[in-house]
Amino acid sequence: MTRELPTRVSAASALPPSGAAGIGFENVSVAYGSQLVLDSLTLTVKPGEIVALIGPSGSGKTTALRAVAGFVKPTAGRIIIGDRDVTHVAPCDRNIGMVVQNYALFPHMRVEDNVAFGLRARGVTAELISQRIPECLRLVGMEAYTKRYPRELSGGQQQRVAIARALAIRPQVLLLDEPLSALDAQIRRSMLDELAKLHRDLPSLTVLYVTHDQAEALTLANHIGIMRDSKLVAFGSAQALYRNPPNRFAAEFLGRANILAAKSLATIDAGLASVQFGQTLLRGRNHHALPEGSDCLVCVRPHDLRLHPGEACGNTLTGVVRGVQWQGDLHSITLDVQGQTLRLSSTPLAEPPALGASLAVHFDPADVTLVPESDTNG
Ligand SMILES: Nc1ncnc2c1ncn2[C@@H]1O[C@H](COP(=O)(O)OP(=O)(O)OP(=O)(O)O)[C@@H](O)[C@H]1O
Ligand SMILES: [Mg+2]
Known part of the structure; x- marks a missing residue:
C-alpha cells in the first residue's frame, strides 16, 4: 500500500513560479538494489496536459511518479519540470502536489487544517491561508465540510479533500497515483467527471495520472503511456493508441x-x-x-x-x-x-x-x- 505524507517544505518555495510547466523524463532509470524497476523512461508531458500511465501491477508506474516527486532517486537520467532540471532537487522544492489511492489525510486534523498543512509549512500568512482553504475546497465541491474530521467523511469525500490539499500550494504539477481505485464504481465515475471539470477550471495544471483502469485513462488523458516490465511500450494520443495500437x-x-x-x-x-x-x-x-x-x-x-x-x-x-x-x-x-x-x-x-x-x-x-x-x- 502506497502512503505519502506531505513533506515539510522550505519557506523559500512559498510562492510557486508562475505559468504552466511540463514534465520531462529523459532516459530515467530507477533500481532497487540490483532490480531495475524503471528502464530508460523517456516521456514528455506538455504543460497543461493530462498524461495517463497505465500498465499491469509492478510495471513501474508508481516508481515513475515517485521519481517526479523526488521520493526515489534515478540511477540514471534526468527529470525536468518546466525548464528546471529537478533530478537533484528536494521533493519539497519541486512545486508538485501528489494524491495517492488511500487518502492519506491527517486523521487528527479537520478538513481545513489538512488543506492548510502545506501552506503553513511554507510560512504562508494566515490571511492567505484563510482565502486559499475555501477556494481549494470549492474546486472539489467540499466547501461545506471544513470542520469535519477525515473519519466523518466518505471515501470519495476524503479523496476530494486530499486533492484540495494537494492543490492548496498551487502546484504546477499534480501527480495522481490511482486516486480513485479505493472507491466503488459509481463514485469513481462521478469523481472522474469531477477531475475532468477540475482540469477545465485549472487548465494550466499539468497532470500525470497513474491508473490500472483503461476507462479512466481514455476518459481523462490527452496522451496515454503504457508500461510493461519497467519499460514504456507505447505512447500516443488516447484516440491514436486505441485505434492504431503499435503492438x-x-x-x-x-x-x-x-x-x-x-x-x-x-x-x-x-x-x-x-x-x-x-x-x-x-x-x-x-x-x-x-x-x-x-x-x-x-x-x-x-x-x-x-x-x-x-x-x-x-x-x-x-x-x-x-x-x-x-x-x-x-x-x-x-x-x-x-x-x-x-x-x-x-x-x-x-x-x-x-x-x-x-x-x-x-x-x-x-x-x-x-x-x-x-x-x-x-
Ligand atoms: N521500495 C521498494 N523496494 C524494493 N522494490 C520496490 C520498491 N517499490 C517498488 N518496488 C518494486 O518495483 C517494481 C515496480 O513497482 P511499482 O510500484 O512502480 O509498480 P506499479 O506499476 O505502480 O504497480 P501497481 O499497479 O501494483 O501499483 C515492482 O517489482 C516492485 O516490487
Ligand atoms: Mg502503483
Whole structure:
C-alpha cells in the first residue's frame, strides 16, 4: 500500500513560479538494489496536459511518479519540470502536489487544517491561508465540510479533500497515483467527471495520472503511456493508441482487442491490405505500413464484430460458440475460430446463440488494424 505524507517544505518555495510547466523524463532509470524497476523512461508531458500511465501491477508506474516527486532517486537520467532540471532537487522544492489511492489525510486534523498543512509549512500568512482553504475546497465541491474530521467523511469525500490539499500550494504539477481505485464504481465515475471539470477550471495544471483502469485513462488523458516490465511500450494520443495500437500488448491492454495471427500481407491500396488467416482472406487498415509478404496481427475490437446477416461477404469468420454472457446492456459471446479466441459484444439478443453452435461474424475493414507481428517493442 502506497502512503505519502506531505513533506515539510522550505519557506523559500512559498510562492510557486508562475505559468504552466511540463514534465520531462529523459532516459530515467530507477533500481532497487540490483532490480531495475524503471528502464530508460523517456516521456514528455506538455504543460497543461493530462498524461495517463497505465500498465499491469509492478510495471513501474508508481516508481515513475515517485521519481517526479523526488521520493526515489534515478540511477540514471534526468527529470525536468518546466525548464528546471529537478533530478537533484528536494521533493519539497519541486512545486508538485501528489494524491495517492488511500487518502492519506491527517486523521487528527479537520478538513481545513489538512488543506492548510502545506501552506503553513511554507510560512504562508494566515490571511492567505484563510482565502486559499475555501477556494481549494470549492474546486472539489467540499466547501461545506471544513470542520469535519477525515473519519466523518466518505471515501470519495476524503479523496476530494486530499486533492484540495494537494492543490492548496498551487502546484504546477499534480501527480495522481490511482486516486480513485479505493472507491466503488459509481463514485469513481462521478469523481472522474469531477477531475475532468477540475482540469477545465485549472487548465494550466499539468497532470500525470497513474491508473490500472483503461476507462479512466481514455476518459481523462490527452496522451496515454503504457508500461510493461519497467519499460514504456507505447505512447500516443488516447484516440491514436486505441485505434492504431503499435503492438499486441497495447492492443490487448487498452480496449481488450481481439488479436488473430495472420500471414502474407498484400497491399490493396494506400491504406488497406489483405492478409491470410488460415483459409480466409481478411482485409484491414495497414496503418503501420507493414511490408508486403510479412506476417502480422489482425486487431479488431469486440464491439466492431457483427453477427453476420447470412450471405457471404468480405471479412467473415465462422466459429464455434464457447461462451455466452448477458451483462445487462450487452451480450458477450466467445467464439473459437480456427483454434483462436474471438470475443464479440453485441446489443442484447432476444435469442442468444447456443453453446457449440456455429456462428458467422463480420467486420468492416475500416475497423481492423494490422499490427506488427514482432512484439519486440511491446
Ligand atoms: N521500495 C521498494 N523496494 C524494493 N522494490 C520496490 C520498491 N517499490 C517498488 N518496488 C518494486 O518495483 C517494481 C515496480 O513497482 P511499482 O510500484 O512502480 O509498480 P506499479 O506499476 O505502480 O504497480 P501497481 O499497479 O501494483 O501499483 C515492482 O517489482 C516492485 O516490487
Ligand atoms: Mg502503483
